[in-house]
Amino acid sequence: MSAGERKYTNGEITVYWKPDACIHATYCFRELIEVFDPGRRPWVDMKGAPTDTIIKVVNMCPTEALAWKWNDESKNHEIGPAQTNHIKFRRPELLEDEATRETEIPVTVKIMVDGPIVIKGTFELTYKGNKKVITDSLVSICRCGASDIQPYCDGQHRKTGFTG
Amino acid sequence: MEENKDTESKVKVEIEDMGPVKITGKFILKDLQRGTETSPGEVLLCTCRRTLTPPFCDRSHEKKA
Numbered sequence: 001m002s003a004g005e006r007k008y009t010n011g012e013i014t015v016y017w018k019p020d021a022c023i024h025a026t027y028c029f030r031e032l033i034e035v036f037d038p039g040r041r042p043w044v045d046m047k048g049a050p051t052d053t054i055i056k057v058v059n060m061c062p063t064e065a066l067a068w069k070w071n072d073e074s075k076n077h078e079i080g081p082a083q084t085n086h087i088k089f090r091r092p093e094l095l096e097d098e099a100t101r102e103t104e105i106p107v108t109v110k111i112m113v114d115g116p117i118v119i120k121g122t123f124e125l126t127y128k129g130n131k132k133v134i135t136d137s138l139v140s141i142c143r144c145g146a147s148d149i150q151p152y153c154d155g156q157h158r159k160t161g162f163t164g
Numbered sequence: 165m166e167e168n169k170d171t172e173s174k175v176k177v178e179i180e181d182m183g184p185v186k187i188t189g190k191f192i193l194k195d196l197q198r199g200t201e202t203s204p205g206e207v208l209l210c211t212c213r214r215t216l217t218p219p220f221c222d223r224s225h226e227k228k229a
Contacts, residue, residue, distance in 0.1 A: 107175040107191040109207075111219045114197070117185060117209055123175035141177075141185055143219070145212045151179045164197070164210075164218040 010046035015058055015068045017044060022065035024152035026116065026140045032057040038155045062137050114163050116140040116153035127151050184221035185209040195219060 028036035034048035107121030120138035140153040144162035175189035214224040
């Protein structure tokens, strides 16, 4: 495991967390605050929801910041292409074709209700003069001004009662 | 000509320190709060919650609190 990496289990599955890979898409806590709460320590509570619900939300993670495995290793070989996140983690060879394909996906900018700006697609991101290219992925930009991880959203808008 | 077209459509997101998010290029802006969908080509989005015209910046951040 790399520095800062954590794992959490409920006995049935293990959820792996790699903070360095997180791009603050915020799907995890927007979908399942009962399990993924950035304001709590530890921030993942595996007792907060049933296993199938946790799997569904971990699969939404666009990076490998969150991934999961069955604790029963034999079940990990039964996975299919629909379980994208799980495949990236367990069977990277199945994604090779998709990863190299030429994509022409339009960039979308979503203003979330009382929440962040979610920018999805391939674009150039410049913050304080530092430029980086986001490829076929997404970022969530804080709109309430209260995030501790500027310019990204860390869910503070829920606590500060942001509207707008 | 093709190169110019590519440069224009390429999406750039620029975030000022303590300022708005500027987005330029070919993108779709979906405002889920107000139920609108547009392709503005360029926008300045507020990140300080002080704007009177959300989600857009109205330069309120330049005024003293």
